[in-house]
Amino acid sequence: MNPDAGMNVFQYGFFGAGASQWKVQVDKLTPSCRWADGTNEVLLKATGYTLPDNTWVKMKCSRLSATSFELRVTDPATGSLLTPAVTTTATMGAIVPTGAATIGAKSINAAKDDSVTDQFRGDMDDIFFHRD
Numbered sequence: 105m106n107p108d109a110g111m112n113v114f115q116y117g118f119f120g121a122g123a124s125q126w127k128v129q130v131d132k133l134t135p136s137c138r139w140a141d142g143t144n145e146v147l148l149k150a151t152g153y154t155l156p157d158n159t160w161v162k163m164k165c166s167r168l169s170a171t172s173f174e175l176r177v178t179d180p181a182t183g184s185l186l187t188p189a190v191t192t193t194a195t196m197g198a199i200v201p202t203g204a205a206t207i208g209a210k211s212i213n214a215a216k217d218d219s220v221t222d223q224f225r226g227d228m229d230d231i232f233f234h235r236d
Contacts, residue, residue: 111129111130112127112128112206113128113129113130113163113207113208113231114126114128114205114206115129115205116201116203116204117201117203119138119145121142122142122143123140124198124201124202125139125140125199125201126165126199127139128163133154133155134149134151134154134155135149135150135161135175135177136149136175137165137173137175139167139173139196139199141197141198141199141200142197143197144194144196146173146192148165148174148190148192149175149190151190152187153186160180160181160229161177161178161179162177162178162179162180163175163176164176164177167199171194171195171196172193173191173193174189174190175189175191176189176190207231
């Protein structure tokens with residue numbers, strides 16, 4: 105796997121002007137979360153942490169309130185944090201993505217190269233998406 109590759113775990117909506125998006129990604133082997141309401145965006149990265157080979161981790165991206173966002177990377181067996189929780193506050197409106205949610209890439213298209221679709225390279229299990 106190219107360590108510089110962008111890899112999407114989960115994506116709902118595309119990023120761009122006027123677009124809403126919820127996204128869990130691993131770019132350069134660093135977990136991150138992105139939310140966008142079409143005007144504002146939040147990007148949280150577990151800076152300084154690199155996903156280990158051959159080890160399961162749990163990534164959780166949460167919008168805790170209208171203004172509070174969090175990324176947690178934990179050991180799924182013990183629940184222990186593998187890196188400090190990353191949090192921020194931001195003013196953001198409703199996040200209402202269009203299109204279909206995708207798992208493992210921003211788009212599924214056999215005619216496109218993986219570098220264009222941000223194909224995830226690894227194993228995934230137990231993907232949950234919850235919206236109140």
